[in-house]
Each structure stands twice: as C-alpha cells, then as structure tokens.
Amino acid sequence: MKTRKRSRFITALIISTILLSGLFRPVMAAEMKSVILATTTSTQDSGLLDVLIPQFEKNTGYFVKTISVGSGQAMAMGQKGEADVLLVHSPAAELKLVASGVGINRRLVMHNDFVIVGPSDDPAKVKGLKSTREAFKKIASSGKLFLSRGDNSGTHAKEKEVWKAAGINQEKEKWYQQTGLGMGQTLNVAAEKKGYTLADRGTYLALKKTLGLEILNEGDAILLNIYHVIEINPAKWPKVNAAGGKAFADFMLSRQTQDVIKTFGVDKFGGALFFPDAGKKVEDLGK
Amino acid sequence: MDIIVEGLLKAFQLIFSLDREVLTIAVLSLQVSGLATMISLFLGISCGTAVALTEFPGRNLVVSIINAGMALPPVVVGLFVTVFLWRNGPFGFLQLLYTPTAMVIAQAIIATPIVMGITVAAMQSLPKKLRLQILALGATRLQMLWILMREARLPLLAAVMAGFGGVISEVGASIMVGGNVLGYSRVLTTATVMETGRGNFDVAIALSIILLLFVFIINLILTLIQQRERPR
Numbered sequence: 001m002k003t004r005k006r007s008r009f010i011t012a013l014i015i016s017t018i019l020l021s022g023l024f025r026p027v028m029a030a031e032m033k034s035v036i037l038a039t040t041t042s043t044q045d046s047g048l049l050d051v052l053i054p055q056f057e058k059n060t061g062y063f064v065k066t067i068s069v070g071s072g073q074a075m076a077m078g079q080k081g082e083a084d085v086l087l088v089h090s091p092a093a094e095l096k097l098v099a100s101g102v103g104i105n106r107r108l109v110m111h112n113d114f115v116i117v118g119p120s121d122d123p124a125k126v127k128g129l130k131s132t133r134e135a136f137k138k139i140a141s142s143g144k145l146f147l148s149r150g151d152n153s154g155t156h157a158k159e160k161e162v163w164k165a166a167g168i169n170q171e172k173e174k175w176y177q178q179t180g181l182g183m184g185q186t187l188n189v190a191a192e193k194k195g196y197t198l199a200d201r202g203t204y205l206a207l208k209k210t211l212g213l214e215i216l217n218e219g220d221a222i223l224l225n226i227y228h229v230i231e232i233n234p235a236k237w238p239k240v241n242a243a244g245g246k247a248f249a250d251f252m253l254s255r256q257t258q259d260v261i262k263t264f265g266v267d268k269f270g271g272a273l274f275f276p277d278a279g280k281k282v283e284d285l286g287k
Numbered sequence: 288m289d290i291i292v293e294g295l296l297k298a299f300q301l302i303f304s305l306d307r308e309v310l311t312i313a314v315l316s317l318q319v320s321g322l323a324t325m326i327s328l329f330l331g332i333s334c335g336t337a338v339a340l341t342e343f344p345g346r347n348l349v350v351s352i353i354n355a356g357m358a359l360p361p362v363v364v365g366l367f368v369t370v371f372l373w374r375n376g377p378f379g380f381l382q383l384l385y386t387p388t389a390m391v392i393a394q395a396i397i398a399t400p401i402v403m404g405i406t407v408a409a410m411q412s413l414p415k416k417l418r419l420q421i422l423a424l425g426a427t428r429l430q431m432l433w434i435l436m437r438e439a440r441l442p443l444l445a446a447v448m449a450g451f452g453g454v455i456s457e458v459g460a461s462i463m464v465g466g467n468v469l470g471y472s473r474v475l476t477t478a479t480v481m482e483t484g485r486g487n488f489d490v491a492i493a494l495s496i497i498l499l500l501f502v503f504i505i506n507l508i509l510t511l512i513q514q515r516e517r518p519r
Contacts, residue, residue, distance in 0.1 A: 207486030
C-alpha cells in the first residue's frame with residue numbers, strides 16, 4: 001500500500017513538472033518588451049514574416065507578437081490601440097485611420113499585385129482580356145461562381161473597388177459567394193468549387209502547387225497591391241509601445257530588409273513575391 | 288487520398304526527427320490544456336460537489352446554467368476573454384492578451400462547466416443513504432466528501448477526459464487570445480489552421496495526426512486508471 005502511494009506521488013510530481021516547466025520560458029519572453037504587429041493574412045501565409053521577424057528580434061531584442069488577420073481587423077485593432085504597428089494593404093481605409101489621428105507615420109514598404117485566378121478551362125472566357133473590369137463583367141454576365149473573401153480584408157476592399165469600377169452590383173447575385181475566410185482558405189474553396197477569385201499574387205504563388213487554379217487576368221493598373229506600415233499614435237493610446245512600433249516600421253524600410261523582400265520566394269517560386277518600395281511614391285509604382 | 292498518405296509520412300518524419308518547431312508546439316499544447324484542465328478540475332469538482340450535495344432555492348436554475356455551460360462555444364469564450372484582456376479593457380493592466388496564460392484562462396473557462404456538469408450528475412447518482420451511512424460510521428464531513436468522490440471516481444475520470452478533450456481540440460479561443468505566435472502561443476490546433484491556410488496540407492495533416500495520438504495516449508492512460516479498480 002505504501003509503495004503504491006509513493007508511486008502515485010511520484011507520478012503526480014512528474015506530471016506537474018511537465019506542466020509547469022516550459023511555462024517559465026513564455027514568462028521570460030513576456031518580460032522582454034513585446035511589440036504587437038497586426039497584419040494581413042497574406043504576409044503570414046506567404047511566409048515572408050517567418051523570415052523577417054526573427055531578424056528583427058535578433059537585431060533589436062524586441063519580442064514580436066504577430067497577429068495575422070484581415071486588413072480590416074488589423075486596422076480595427078490599431079484604431080482601438082490594441083496593436084503597436086500595422087502592416088496592411090487597404091489604402092482607402094488606411095487613409096481614414098491616419099486622418100483620425102490614430103495612425104501616424106504611414107510609409108510605403110512594398111507592393112505586388114492582385115490576380116484573377118480561376119479553373120484552367122476558364123468557363124467564363126476571361127483569359128486574354130487586357131482590362132480587369134472587362135474580366136469582371138464577363139464573369140458577371142456568364143454567371144459563373146465567384147468567391148469573395150467577404151472579410152473586410154485588403155483583398156476584399158480591392159475586389160469591391162473593381163466591381164464598382166466595372167459598374168456591377170454583385171452583392172446579391174447567386175453566383176457571388178462570400179467565404180469569410182483568409183486568402184489561403186478562400187483559394188482552397190475556389191479550387192474545390194471551380195470558381196473564380198481575386199487573390200494577391202504572393203499567396204497564390206505560395207499555394208499554387210496544391211490548387212489547380214490558373215492566373216487568368218493580370219497586369220491591369222487597378223490590380224496593384226500596396227503595403228504600408230502604420231505606427232499607432234501614443235498620444236491617442238498611451239499604452240501603445242510606440243518605440244517598438246517605430247523600430248519595426250524602420251526595420252521594414254531598412255536596406256537589409258528591403259533586400260530580403262526583393263529576393264524572397266525567388267528560389268522557391270521562381271519569382272519574387274513582393275517588390276520593395278521604401279522611399280518611393282505610390283504614383284510611381286508599376287511603371 | 289494521396290494527401291493523407293503524404294500527411295502520414297510527414298507525421299512520422301516530424302515525430303521521429305523530433306522536429307524542434309513541432310516539439311515546441313506539441314509540448315505547449317499539452318501544457319496549456321493540461322493546466323487548464325487542472326484548474327477546471329479544482330473549480331469544477333468542488334463547486335459541482337457543493338451543488339450536488341446541497342439544497343437551496345433556485346438550485347434547478349443553477350444546474351441548468353451549468354449544463355448549458357457544457358455547450359459554451361469556444362469562440363464566444365475567446366471573444367469575451369479578448370475584450371476583457373485588451374490593454375485598454377478592464378483587465379488590460381495584467382498585460383495578458385496574446386500570452387499562453389490567456390490561453391489557459393480561456394480554456395479553463397471552457398472546461399470548468401464540462402467538469403462541473405458531469406460532477407453534479409455523478410454525485411447525484413450516488414445513493415442518498417450512502418451519505419447518512421458514512422456519517423453514521425463516524426466520518427467527518429471532509430472524510431465523507433473524500434469517500435463520496437472515491438465512489439464516484441468512474442464518472443469523475445470521465446469528467447477529466449471530457450474536460451481535457453474539450454480544450455486540447457479547441458481552436459477558436461486559443462487563436463483569438465493566444466495570437467498563434469510561433470514558439471510562444473502556437474499550439475497544435477492553431478498551427479493546423481494556419482498550415483491549412485498556407486496550403487501545406489501535408490504538414491496540417493501531420494499536426495492533426497500528432498494531436499490525435501496525444502488525445503489517444505492521454506485517454507488511454509486515464510482509462511487504464513479508471514478501469515483498474517472497476518467496482519464489481
């Protein structure tokens with residue numbers, strides 16, 4: 001009886017050691033000054049941040065908590081002072097955030113572009129069209145399935161912009177479905193249902209091998225996908241780690257980081273996923 | 288189908304090569320959910336026993352609230368915990384949002400009603416006269432509680448399994464309050480969601496298989512304990 005009690009005690013001891021041991025590590029990490037980065041799913045799903053964040057942490061000693069959500073949610077977090085710095089791609093909404101005084105020091109980081117992808121047999125016959133508006137009109141008139149992110153992300157905002165430019169009121173149409181998911185998952189849904197969707201090139205290339213979707217329209221100026229960093233104003237939200245946010249924004253624009261962005265994905269996908277733009281003007285992009 | 292075979296292979300590869308990243312993720316899953324289960328056991332069994340053994344007005348209402356709590360949706364818990372822990376929220380000064388501690392809190396909130404509900408049912412299923420008999424034999428109140436819990440150990444261990452199963456498989460709350468930060472708050476379920484989003488289905492399937500293995504092994508251990516002294 002006694003030995004059994006002892007063995008039980010030892011088991012309990014082992015279990016509690018396992019449970020508590022590693023928790024010291026997270027505590028240590030929390031003691032380091034942390035920076036909350038709210039960003040879009042595309043920067044995370046493409047793998048770019050997996051390369052950049054460790055470098056930033058090594059350079060500065062900050063601990064980055066990357067919260068990868070749609071641009072809409074990322075900006076809502078910034079608006080409420082729940083993030084220190086944003087890396088987002090929804091220019092119209094960004095300007096509003098800056099105008100409200102919460103977002104400061106909005107700077108251009110990089111761009112890539114959106115592409116219309118769809119099944120390779122292209123039932124709506126959009127391939128070969130120069131204009132993206134025309135392609136959207138073709139999809140609408142053919143009534144073939146189009147999948148929208150529907151999550152207020154930067155991609156969703158861009159998609160709505162194109163529908164508007166094409167003069168189509170798509171919201172209530174039967175062929176228009178909203179997934180409410182991130183870019184990667186929306187691409188998966190489009191692949192599965194053989195539908196069309198608008199995707200950022202980075203995420204599409206990163207997922208291409210499993211999708212079976214083709215790029216059917218690209219290169220139109222309206223498809224430019226532009227990423228900015230925005231710091232959150234500590235005057236509005238005193239609890240914001242302003243120094244950390246600024247350090248991250250500066251890091252994104254540094255020479256070293258811009259070089260990494262330039263070559264990121266070349267070995268894996270045969271082409272760059274993002275084009276570095278530090279110091280450029282938005283008007284000069286894509287020329 | 289190919290993707291499942293690929294996933295299986297990947298799982299074996301990740302497990303046997305002791306991939307550091309996967310190891311960290313798996314251990315954190317175990318720690319967060321294990322700790323949350325411990326807390327829920329403490330709260331759930333004590334409160335559950337108290338509710339089961341006492342009579343008070345509105346008792347049926349309390350029991351139905353506990354039972355409804357067993358179906359508490361993780362995302363709802365995640366949302367509320369997030370709002371409370373926001374740095375400009377009521378508990379912002381604790382600086383807990385996007386930490387493993389926040390995940391433990393959320394998961395404990397999810398698991399506690401499960402454990403409590405099963406405890407109430409287990410304690411009430413014991414014959415009422417048993418209590419009188421134990422007390423008549425000269426046991427103190429604490430001793431009586433201990434004996435009752437021993438008597439109800441089969442359903443109580445089922446409560447442990449249900450509570451742990453509920454939180455280790457949960458993703459909605461963990462991703463919201465933990466943020467899925469690599470090496471810090473990324474657990475098996477949140478990593479699976481992320482890898483699926485990235486189109487790395489083989490890794491996602493591998494992670495799922497590791498998760499299933501975990502759940503199986505832990506339930507196997509608990510079941511062995513449970514069935515060891517099966518009352519005849």
